[in-house]
Amino acid sequence: MSYIIAGFILLALLCFVLLTAYRAWKYSRLPLHARLELYPVPKEGGGRARYGGSYYEESKWWSKPRTLSKANETKDILMEMLFIRKLFDNNKGLWWVSYVFHIGIYCLFAWTVMLLVSTIWPLDVHIYTAAIAGMAGYCLATLGALGLLIRRIFDTDLRSYTTPVEYFNLILILLVLISGIISWLFVCTPFFAASQILFFTGLALSPIIYIHLALLGIMLIYIPASKMSHYVGKFFAFHKVLWDNDPNSKGSQVNLHLQKAAKAAQTQKPEWLAPHTGMVAPATEQIPTSSERGNEP
Amino acid sequence: MSAAHNKLKPQNIARSAMILSPVEQLAPLPAPYDTCDKVPEFTELKPDWIDTRCASLDGFVAIDSLRRPASPEDEEEFVRSFIVAVGKLFAHHNSKFLRPLNLTVDYCAKCDTCSQACHVYQATCKQDIYRPIYRSEVLRRIYKKHYTTSGKLLGSFVGAGIDLTWESIARLAELAYRCNLCRRCAQVCPLGLDNGMLAREIRKLFSQEMGIAPSAIHEKGSMLHLNVGSTTGLTRPALLDTIEFLEEDMSELTGRKVRFPIDKEGADVLLLHNAGEFLTWPENPTAFAILFDEAGIDWTLSSESLGYDGVNYGLWYDDTQARKIALTHAGIAKKLGVSRIVIGECGHAHKALAVSANRMTSEVGVPVESNISVLAELVREGRLVFDSSKNDFPIALHDPCNVVRQMGIVKPQRDILKAIAPQFLELTPEGVNNYCCGGGSGFALMHSGNFEDFKVKVCARTKFTQIIDAFGKDFIDPALPKYVCAPCSNCKGTMRDLFKHYKTTATYQVHYGGLVELMVNALASTKTPYLEFLQ
Numbered sequence: 001m002s003y004i005i006a007g008f009i010l011l012a013l014l015c016f017v018l019l020t021a022y023r024a025w026k027y028s029r030l031p032l033h034a035r036l037e038l039y040p041v042p043k044e045g046g047g048r049a050r051y052g053g054s055y056y057e058e059s060k061w062w063s064k065p066r067t068l069s070k071a072n073e074t075k076d077i078l079m080e081m082l083f084i085r086k087l088f089d090n091n092k093g094l095w096w097v098s099y100v101f102h103i104g105i106y107c108l109f110a111w112t113v114m115l116l117v118s119t120i121w122p123l124d125v126h127i128y129t130a131a132i133a134g135m136a137g138y139c140l141a142t143l144g145a146l147g148l149l150i151r152r153i154f155d156t157d158l159r160s161y162t163t164p165v166e167y168f169n170l171i172l173i174l175l176v177l178i179s180g181i182i183s184w185l186f187v188c189t190p191f192f193a194a195s196q197i198l199f200f201t202g203l204a205l206s207p208i209i210y211i212h213l214a215l216l217g218i219m220l221i222y223i224p225a226s227k228m229s230h231y232v233g234k235f236f237a238f239h240k241v242l243w244d245n246d247p248n249s250k251g252s253q254v255n256l257h258l259q260k261a262a263k264a265a266q267t268q269k270p271e272w273l274a275p276h277t278g279m280v281a282p283a284t285e286q287i288p289t290s291s292e293r294g295n296e297p
Numbered sequence: 298m299s300a301a302h303n304k305l306k307p308q309n310i311a312r313s314a315m316i317l318s319p320v321e322q323l324a325p326l327p328a329p330y331d332t333c334d335k336v337p338e339f340t341e342l343k344p345d346w347i348d349t350r351c352a353s354l355d356g357f358v359a360i361d362s363l364r365r366p367a368s369p370e371d372e373e374e375f376v377r378s379f380i381v382a383v384g385k386l387f388a389h390h391n392s393k394f395l396r397p398l399n400l401t402v403d404y405c406a407k408c409d410t411c412s413q414a415c416h417v418y419q420a421t422c423k424q425d426i427y428r429p430i431y432r433s434e435v436l437r438r439i440y441k442k443h444y445t446t447s448g449k450l451l452g453s454f455v456g457a458g459i460d461l462t463w464e465s466i467a468r469l470a471e472l473a474y475r476c477n478l479c480r481r482c483a484q485v486c487p488l489g490l491d492n493g494m495l496a497r498e499i500r501k502l503f504s505q506e507m508g509i510a511p512s513a514i515h516e517k518g519s520m521l522h523l524n525v526g527s528t529t530g531l532t533r534p535a536l537l538d539t540i541e542f543l544e545e546d547m548s549e550l551t552g553r554k555v556r557f558p559i560d561k562e563g564a565d566v567l568l569l570h571n572a573g574e575f576l577t578w579p580e581n582p583t584a585f586a587i588l589f590d591e592a593g594i595d596w597t598l599s600s601e602s603l604g605y606d607g608v609n610y611g612l613w614y615d616d617t618q619a620r621k622i623a624l625t626h627a628g629i630a631k632k633l634g635v636s637r638i639v640i641g642e643c644g645h646a647h648k649a650l651a652v653s654a655n656r657m658t659s660e661v662g663v664p665v666e667s668n669i670s671v672l673a674e675l676v677r678e679g680r681l682v683f684d685s686s687k688n689d690f691p692i693a694l695h696d697p698c699n700v701v702r703q704m705g706i707v708k709p710q711r712d713i714l715k716a717i718a719p720q721f722l723e724l725t726p727e728g729v730n731n732y733c734c735g736g737g738s739g740f741a742l743m744h745s746g747n748f749e750d751f752k753v754k755v756c757a758r759t760k761f762t763q764i765i766d767a768f769g770k771d772f773i774d775p776a777l778p779k780y781v782c783a784p785c786s787n788c789k790g791t792m793r794d795l796f797k798h799y800k801t802t803a804t805y806q807v808h809y810g811g812l813v814e815l816m817v818n819a820l821a822s823t824k825t826p827y828l829e830f831l832q
Contacts, residue, residue: 039704166407277617
């Protein structure tokens with residue numbers, strides 16, 4: 001049994017990574033989209049990002065070098081990742097629970113890494129770091145997930161839009177967290193279980209640990225297939241849509257993409273049925289220009 | 298407001314009701330309008346409109362061309378056609394929107410942050426159907442049920458399914474026209490998702506597959522534009538007459554030679570106006586002519602079909618129309634051999650030609666820019682000389698969504714106003730966080746049935762509040778002229794209707810207009826006031 005669960009959890013970890021990568025690959029393969037940027041666009045340089053300006057503020061913008069700030073863009077996405085700033089700015093009530101939950105998840109990631117490190121290299125500093133990250137992670141993530149679930153149940157605005165699967169997602173996370181807390185507090189240390197899994201030592205573990213690890217494995221495989229993989233979506237939504245204001249200029253990446261899209265469109269014609277969609281633009285009239293009329297050039 | 302109306306779930310869009318969610322309460326306006334609309338009164342629809350159109354969403358009708366089916370077979374065909382259209386939205390037919398569309402459909406966390414940013418939702422005291430996520434969730438549920446494996450297998454567990462009837466589908470179509478597409482909701486989304494874009498996608502599937510769109514923006518809008526040359530119905534001969542008249546009339550009025558170069562081959566600038574300006578606010582294109590002449594810019598107008606009307610209504614509801622119009626504009630500039638296209642004071646024309654058209658084809662055409670950036674440079678270089686004391690009255694700046702939030706032109710108009718307006722005021726919030734005027738996405742032009750009431754009393758409500766607050770105690774002083782600077786034809790159209798409804802100009806002397814009129818009024822070389830209310 002322990003061999004099976006050890007194999008399953010390692011496979012689940014691999015699936016999590018591969019399925020996440022597959023999801024990202026699918027979004028990256030979609031055709032170049034229409035421009036839908038919204039300002040502020042943080043990569044706009046020259047201080048423009050601060051107030052939401054763009055290169056369009058310059059007359060003859062196409063003839064001037066673009067000032068871009070990769071540092072500012074990185075800072076902005078880090079603020080989102082570390083502090084969920086948009087939610088803080090616009091929905092503080094929800095931010096508290098969401099932030100507690102997400103910080104808990106980050107701590108649990110750190111805990112997982114440190115657990116592996118301390119299993120292979122059991123220095124005190126590694127073990128203490130793992131223990132602190134684990135305790136903080138379990139406490140914060142559980143509190144946050146509970147808060148999110150309670151909020152979703154009792155806030156009528158949120159409840160109206162919440163589907164059963166969205167409750168299921170939160171309940172699954174809570175089950176994983178609570179079974180983990182019971183396992184590591186009352187049954188055995190996570191260091192012991194980690195060494196069992198990592199080295200396939202085959203010793204018997206308590207049933208609650210089997211349950212915890214099975215649930216964890218299921219969750220790891222399920223996350224990339226669910227909307228809980230919004231860590232992928234968020235990257236594309238910000239970097240590739242809202243912050244993508246790159247113009248189509250000669251030799252640009254945008255231009256190359258558009259040329260490819262034009263070729264693809266020759267074989268895959270979009271056919272909408274409304275009669276006007278098949279109409280071609282009227283041929284422009286042959287209005288004489290000023291030189292043809294004999295006016296000043 | 299009754300709880301039944303205010304607590305509607307997405308699936309309730311199919312609920313049987315004469316009116317699903319009537320507007321029964323409006324957010325209060327500041328003084329002196331604080332006693333208005335306590336019990337909102339809206340124009341009653343004619344009985345035949347109720348019988349033949351879809352008035353069952355909230356009692357308003359935006360899509361005058363959407364008619365009830367004559368038979369059960371017609372209804373069945375309508376439903377079938379709608380389901381096909383939803384599928385096309387998520388297929389190669391819609392390749393330019395697949396990424397943002399899928400992201401929004403896949404990842405919405407239903408946190409409701411977007412609702413707090415929506416002026417329509419706030420103006421109706423938080424009526425459920427106007428939440429940005431309401432219409433998105435309806436589409437999401439329909440798509441899931443018919444086009445995803447999880448939806449087909451697990452149904453309502455994964456939130457798939459809405460009862461599809463003519464009524465529920467028509468309500469969704471109407472609901473897509475309760476959003477100004479200002480995309481303020483997308484700006485605050487913690488996941489970067491775009492319910493504003495999704496509202497347009499819903500409009501699009503109805504238009505491109507089922508031929509359903511408000512006649513003001515389709516038959517009398519983009520179709521008229523493509524067939525006649527302008528959405529105003531202005532033909533080339535009529536344009537030339539109008540310009541000739543303007544040259545004479547404005548030269549007489551301003552005491553300076555006003556001229557409009559037409560079809561000048563090889564000019565530096567092709568100036569593309571919203572043709573509505575020539576007919577409704579002729580002082581606007583005239584102001585451009587005066588400023589460009591004074592600054593020595595080599596410019597021209599086009600008299601070619603579409604070339605004298607820079608609007609692009611396709612931007613609001615139909616990619617195929619948007620493409621035809623934008624590419625025709627680009628072709629006209631190329632044929633004239635101009636170095637650049639400068640867009641006049643029309644917000645959506647900015648977005649259509651400078652931003653959206655930029656990725657419609659791989660061809661890199663004549664570059665496009667905003668008049669605001671050009672004028673700001675002229676001011677900065679001292680090529681226009683002003684006496685700002687001529688504009689010494691409170692002037693509040695409105696930021697058109699298409700120019701500011703969606704194009705990032707924020708500072709140049711402020712630099713200009715600082716040079717010409719000693720009493721320049723900001724609305725709150727301003728810049729990229731500003732609110733829509735209420736007329737965005739075609740609402741400024743939609744007057745059929747009782748839709749005008751929805752626009753003026755609901756959509757423009759937050760903007761009106763911002764304006765009243767910006768002028769503070771000066772607002773009620775009828776002796777003091779005040780000016781809302783709205784450098785966008787659509788926004789001006791909304792201000793016109795708003796100020797007329799609340800008698801704002803007549804009672805409190807609050808005027809509206811563009812930026813260029815203020816600039817001409819402040820020109821040191823201008824001998825008489827250019828603004829009519831100062832004459």
